[in-house]
Amino acid sequence: xxxxxxxxxxxxWTIPKERMKAGREHVVxxxxxxxxxxxxxxxxxxxxxxxxxxxxxxPFSVNAPRALLKRMGREETLHxxxxxxxxxxxxxxxxxxxxxxxxxxxxxxxxxxxxYLRTSAIEKRRALMERWADYCAYHTQSEVVQLHG
Numbered sequence: 001x002x003x004x005x006x007x008x009x010x011x012x013w014t015i016p017k018e019r020m021k022a023g024r025e026h027v028v029x030x031x032x033x034x035x036x037x038x039x040x041x042x043x044x045x046x047x048x049x050x051x052x053x054x055x056x057x058x059p060f061s062v063n064a065p066r067a068l069l070k071r072m073g074r075e076e077t078l079h080x081x082x083x084x085x086x087x088x089x090x091x092x093x094x095x096x097x098x099x100x101x102x103x104x105x106x107x108x109x110x111x112x113x114x115x116y117l118r119t120s121a122i123e124k125r126r127a128l129m130e131r132w133a134d135y136c137a138y139h140t141q142s143e144v145v146q147l148h149g
Contacts (some may be wrong), residue, residue: 001015001049001050001053002048002049002050003048003049003050004048006030006038008035008051008137011030011032011035011126012027012028012029013027013028013030014026014027014028015027015028016106019044020105022105023107024105026105027120027122028103028125029122029123029125029126029128029129030129031126031129031132032130032133033133033134033137034129034133038050049086064090065078066078071117082104083084085103085104085132086100086104087101087130088132088135089132092135093128095124095128096103096121096124098117098121099121099125099149100128102120102121102125103125103128105128
């Protein structure tokens, strides 16, 4: 993520279509906690990356999160985080399946159904992100893990 993609006034992160697997822009409503975290960070890079290596100021490699999990002795995968979100939202909330799929930037339904679905359910997704942030905060150990040596 880069700073220019974040709209702090609306609490939205707009990921350009060029960086999305499906080739469609994706707008993410950020939870209050997510906004608190990113606004506590300095805009410290010339390339505008929100999370960058503190020495090189370049983005972390795509393998950095996987390496972090390995150093932590964890077996989870990055895709597993998305699966965890979907499982939690499906099992622990009454949020519509379509809203959950939109939060994951998935196509909803077949082509005919998608042609009639002309909403992004942004306010429902914002509420879902708040609940997810609350769940993560409650189920997180109080240990802070450094991303660099």
